[in-house]
Amino acid sequence: MKPTTLRDSIAPSIIRNLLLTGLVLAATASTAVAGMSRGFNRLLDAVVRIDVREITFEDGAQRFTGGIGSGVIISSDGLILTNAHVASPQAVEISVTLSSLEHVRAKLVGWDHWTDLAVIRLDLDEVHRRKLTFTAAEFGDSNELSPGQTVYAVGTPYGLARTVTRGIISNNNRPFEDDHGVNGYETGSFNTWLQTDAAINPGNSGGPLVTEDGKVIGINSRAYIGAENLGFAIPSNIAKRVSAELVRSGTITRSYLGLVPGVLQDLERFYALAVNTGLLVNGVDTGSPAAKAGLRAGDVVLTLNGQKLDGRFPEQLPPIQNDIATLPIGSTVRLGVKRGGQLLNLTAVTEKLESQVGEEWAFEKWGLSVRKVSRTFARENRLPDSTGVIVLGVQAGYPAGEAGLARDDIVTKVGTTPLTDLATLKKIYEDYEARPEPELVEAQRDRRISLYVIKP
Amino acid sequence: MIAVLIAANVQANSLSALFNERLKSVVAVEFFVQDEIERHPVSVQGTVIDTNGTIIIPGASILPGVPPSQLKDFKVYRPNNIEPFSATYLGQDALTGWHFLRVEEKLRNQLVPITHYDAVVADPDLSEELWGIGLRNKDEDFMPYFLSSRVAMVTKLPQKTAILASEVAGPGLPVFNSAGRLAGLAQTSFGQNFLLFSRNQNGAPILLVNVEESSVVLLADEVLPNLARIPQTVTGRPIAWFGVYGMQPVDPEVAKLLKLENQPGVVLSDLMEGGPAVEAGLKERDIVLALDGQPLPRLKPDHVVAGYFGQEILRHRPGESVTLTIFRDGARQDVKVKLGDEPKLVREADRHYFERLGFTAREFLTTDEIANRIKPSEREGVVVQFVKQGGLAGAAGLRPDDWVREIDGEEIKTYEQAVKKLTQIESDKTRAEFVLLVSRGGETSVLRIKLN
Numbered sequence: 001m002k003p004t005t006l007r008d009s010i011a012p013s014i015i016r017n018l019l020l021t022g023l024v025l026a027a028t029a030s031t032a033v034a035g036m037s038r039g040f041n042r043l044l045d046a047v048v049r050i051d052v053r054e055i056t057f058e059d060g061a062q063r064f065t066g067g068i069g070s071g072v073i074i075s076s077d078g079l080i081l082t083n084a085h086v087a088s089p090q091a092v093e094i095s096v097t098l099s100s101l102e103h104v105r106a107k108l109v110g111w112d113h114w115t116d117l118a119v120i121r122l123d124l125d126e127v128h129r130r131k132l133t134f135t136a137a138e139f140g141d142s143n144e145l146s147p148g149q150t151v152y153a154v155g156t157p158y159g160l161a162r163t164v165t166r167g168i169i170s171n172n173n174r175p176f177e178d179d180h181g182v183n184g185y186e187t188g189s190f191n192t193w194l195q196t197d198a199a200i201n202p203g204n205s206g207g208p209l210v211t212e213d214g215k216v217i218g219i220n221s222r223a224y225i226g227a228e229n230l231g232f233a234i235p236s237n238i239a240k241r242v243s244a245e246l247v248r249s250g251t252i253t254r255s256y257l258g259l260v261p262g263v264l265q266d267l268e269r270f271y272a273l274a275v276n277t278g279l280l281v282n283g284v285d286t287g288s289p290a291a292k293a294g295l296r297a298g299d300v301v302l303t304l305n306g307q308k309l310d311g312r313f314p315e316q317l318p319p320i321q322n323d324i325a326t327l328p329i330g331s332t333v334r335l336g337v338k339r340g341g342q343l344l345n346l347t348a349v350t351e352k353l354e355s356q357v358g359e360e361w362a363f364e365k366w367g368l369s370v371r372k373v374s375r376t377f378a379r380e381n382r383l384p385d386s387t388g389v390i391v392l393g394v395q396a397g398y399p400a401g402e403a404g405l406a407r408d409d410i411v412t413k414v415g416t417t418p419l420t421d422l423a424t425l426k427k428i429y430e431d432y433e434a435r436p437e438p439e440l441v442e443a444q445r446d447r448r449i450s451l452y453v454i455k456p
Numbered sequence: 457m458i459a460v461l462i463a464a465n466v467q468a469n470s471l472s473a474l475f476n477e478r479l480k481s482v483v484a485v486e487f488f489v490q491d492e493i494e495r496h497p498v499s500v501q502g503t504v505i506d507t508n509g510t511i512i513i514p515g516a517s518i519l520p521g522v523p524p525s526q527l528k529d530f531k532v533y534r535p536n537n538i539e540p541f542s543a544t545y546l547g548q549d550a551l552t553g554w555h556f557l558r559v560e561e562k563l564r565n566q567l568v569p570i571t572h573y574d575a576v577v578a579d580p581d582l583s584e585e586l587w588g589i590g591l592r593n594k595d596e597d598f599m600p601y602f603l604s605s606r607v608a609m610v611t612k613l614p615q616k617t618a619i620l621a622s623e624v625a626g627p628g629l630p631v632f633n634s635a636g637r638l639a640g641l642a643q644t645s646f647g648q649n650f651l652l653f654s655r656n657q658n659g660a661p662i663l664l665v666n667v668e669e670s671s672v673v674l675l676a677d678e679v680l681p682n683l684a685r686i687p688q689t690v691t692g693r694p695i696a697w698f699g700v701y702g703m704q705p706v707d708p709e710v711a712k713l714l715k716l717e718n719q720p721g722v723v724l725s726d727l728m729e730g731g732p733a734v735e736a737g738l739k740e741r742d743i744v745l746a747l748d749g750q751p752l753p754r755l756k757p758d759h760v761v762a763g764y765f766g767q768e769i770l771r772h773r774p775g776e777s778v779t780l781t782i783f784r785d786g787a788r789q790d791v792k793v794k795l796g797d798e799p800k801l802v803r804e805a806d807r808h809y810f811e812r813l814g815f816t817a818r819e820f821l822t823t824d825e826i827a828n829r830i831k832p833s834e835r836e837g838v839v840v841q842f843v844k845q846g847g848l849a850g851a852a853g854l855r856p857d858d859w860v861r862e863i864d865g866e867e868i869k870t871y872e873q874a875v876k877k878l879t880q881i882e883s884d885k886t887r888a889e890f891v892l893l894v895s896r897g898g899e900t901s902v903l904r905i906k907l908n
Binding site for chain 2: 266298444450
């Protein structure tokens, strides 16, 4: 089981009221916390509620959905740190509620699903015009945290803005990865997480986890729903680095080798290794730089560019993955590898890391929504190349659905044109809109090729 | 008036007489599937097809991967009688799917094959009444009972099949018309949709399958010509092989756009490297329009034509040639394909159960190449066929269909190598653990199995 992201969706009012009732009852049972520090009170003024309207491409159409999350203002020029699963490039409208209860529009600056972080910026013109004020929070040092230390989560659980809950750091180095954890995108490969028992609920996403003096030491992000207070936050030291890069270039560029690491613990004797030596290769992505270099599953990487590796425990794997990711793209990597009794020196050239999730689009007159086949998706599914688009959904009664296309089909060709990129399909669609005529469509389902006709 | 009444009476009597007479063509069949750790009793119904005591039972009686060596203790019972007679398993016919048995000599003269009765020549009319036999379970001495129903439709699936308004016979048992002529053989039943109404007034759709009776009848002219297909070997060989795993129908809209004049076709994909189709020069995306000069028929729904094509291939023997008319790059051309021999099936694969380790390894087959999307040249390792629940391998996370590529760091090239290696590991009582490199769904991982 994996912890779930914590953005709140718009719930019917009856459910909301029931939930509110429950929370009110719980609140009366708890005791009030005595006066907080000045830093803490200042932090409260930096926490915002974020309402996002975003576009989705499910079920053969372009639709709009809404969500509620939290965020924390981190600069006097209105930058706000939140989760990638709260504010993504699919957001078409972002509205921020300041601690003064005033609403201000904001725009996405950049996002990084791997660390589940995003930065948005308040519309400063609007802020100045309306003479609004806000406060920026300060970061603490997440490396200094120790389990048992008291922390507070601030955010908008179930739409309840400016909610403060209290707990402790339950664990300050928790590894977990999720291949589809952030709106279908991968997350958690390059960082470990803070675990806390401060109550965090849907809507807390993107809000800060802070110390008693109001320093931000984490960004609340996920929890086990239904469990008793098992919440997770991105450590502030990672958030600080990622947000700075997002502000600078809007995105985080990472290198990719295609090596899937495994835990070496208790296998040292089998591999005839000294303890705390080497990184086990659990798998190698097909066609990846690691595969081209000749690396194989079951190999143990002893050194990377001369540096000794130690991947004995799961907690050690994300930092190693991050070290690989921060290598320059296209750089040559020297791998010292142990295979059985052999010692090998392999060289790989890093590529740019890509998500398995490609660009999405909806062709409304066809009732067809698609996602581009990414290089990563093609490799994982052993497709010959990244030609094609994956059907996300079809709308019943529209041409694509009538033709027989269905979710998860991979459309590779229209007429005689291979769909090497999404623009090709957009162009074909434009022509169709101008002059609707039957189109022959080739698609694969479980590698079996079928032909369909999309017609007006 | 009186005459009419008498006639009706005679007919009723004769139907009961026909029923009693035809009971000699039906039997109940029991056997066990003996897998690695337990026995699974199976109880089905069969039809007698000749005077040598040959009996057919439905294809679904035995799961496809079960090797004949695991089929034990075949027993044949007559209706209303629990005296068992032993039988030998002859094998499965690839075209019909039927399993064939031969019962011991002493019962044979008490049985009457269905070929003894005249068969219906024309397709049954809609609303025509057919009847058949059902058999109760062993605890009721396999008591026979009468079933009848009316023909609702006749369709090609691709074999000519009558679907009746309700159950007409036990699956695998013959069906007759009112004159006692053989109308066909009841098939394993289709599921039927029902709405299950609960107290809160919300209906929930459910699929019910009556496993004891069937309303689906394979017509006699599809049954009789195939009764001679008694397997020559227990594995059902020889079986013709085309070497193509993707055969998708071309629907009328596509045919129209391709200017194929509404000619049904089958698009080929997933062609096995080195298989007969590839050797003959067929390619992915070729559309087969005709087989030996015969255009593929228009069958409903469209996908039935793919089943038809597959069956027509199976009517041939390995080594025989078929001429396919294909459509490629806008033009028709003929391609002659010399059919091969079906590669080893799962039920024929060598396998070994390692009792202490708690799993069965079997040799890597052509079907595994398809499942794991690899080329024949990448073939290696063994496949996990069975994992004992709670066993050592099971506890370590090994699962059926896992592809074992290395054992203790040694690359596995052959099945024999794997068995030797695993036997060594199993017999070494001093070892604490061993390591497998396993692929599952395209992902590879190192799996450690503790031995104590």
